[in-house]
Amino acid sequence: MGRVSLRRFVLLVILLTVVGIQFYPTGLDRAPADPSQALEASLQPAPEVAGMLARACNDCHGIVRQWPWYASVAPVSWLLAHDMSEAKEKVDLAHWAQYPPQTQARLLADMCEEVQKGEMPLKQYLWMHREARFTPGEVQLFCAWTDREQARLGATR
Ligand code: HEC
Numbered sequence: 435m436g437r438v439s440l441r442r443f444v445l446l447v448i449l450l451t452v453v454g455i456q457f458y459p460t461g462l463d464r465a466p467a468d469p470s471q472a473l474e475a476s477l478q479p480a481p482e483v484a485g486m487l488a489r490a491c492n493d494c495h496g497i498v499r500q501w502p503w504y505a506s507v508a509p510v511s512w513l514l515a516h517d518m519s520e521a522k523e524k525v526d527l528a529h530w531a532q533y534p535p536q537t538q539a540r541l542l543a544d545m546c547e548e549v550q551k552g553e554m555p556l557k558q559y560l561w562m563h564r565e566a567r568f569t570p571g572e573v574q575l576f577c578a579w580t581d582r583e584q585a586r587l588g589a590t591r
Pocket residue numbers: 487490491492493494495517518520521524525541544545546548549554555556559
């Protein structure tokens with residue numbers, strides 16, 4: 435095999451691999467979630483708070499409204515699926531109604547803490563989504579909301 439044909443052969447193998455891996459299932463859950471089970475339906479946060487969750491948390495923890503095109507392309511789709519299943523294992527805002535009140539209260543406290551520490555939203559996500567950043571004022575608003583909800587959940591237990 436000459437130099438050129440070897441290079442073509444390698445390129446062909448790469449191309450076939452990239453195409454081939456697209457058929458490998460990602461495990462990404464694309465079934466439409468039931469909005470009545472989501473945090474937004476069960477806690478009915480004020481529009482400011484709902485907006486913050488939508489722009490900064492829901493892509494990983496909640497109901498995703500729209501996938502970017504690259505989310506369907508392996509191996510990006512595998513990485514996203516992995517991150518999202520890990521995120522939802524910890525906090526599933528799309529199936530919030532399934533948590534008992536004590537769990538909801540604990541998760542709300544964790545959510546405020548992660549946001550205050552700047553751990554959430556994940557840094558990798560902020561590189562691509564500048565709009566997901568919270569101002570200090572928004573962090574306060576967010577935690578004032580989680581505090582109120584915790585108090586309310588404690589009262590109804
Ligand atoms: C890009 C995806 C992504 C976004 C956006 C995101 N998270 Fe997470 N979140 C994760 C992943 C992955 C985990 C599990 C791994 C970890 O704890 O780092 C997680 C874990 C958590 C935990 C549990 C932490 C723990 O260690 O127990 C909380 C609470 C949380 N996220 C809240 C939020 C809140 C609130 C927002 C929005 C302000 C948010 N997350 C946005 C991906 C994300």
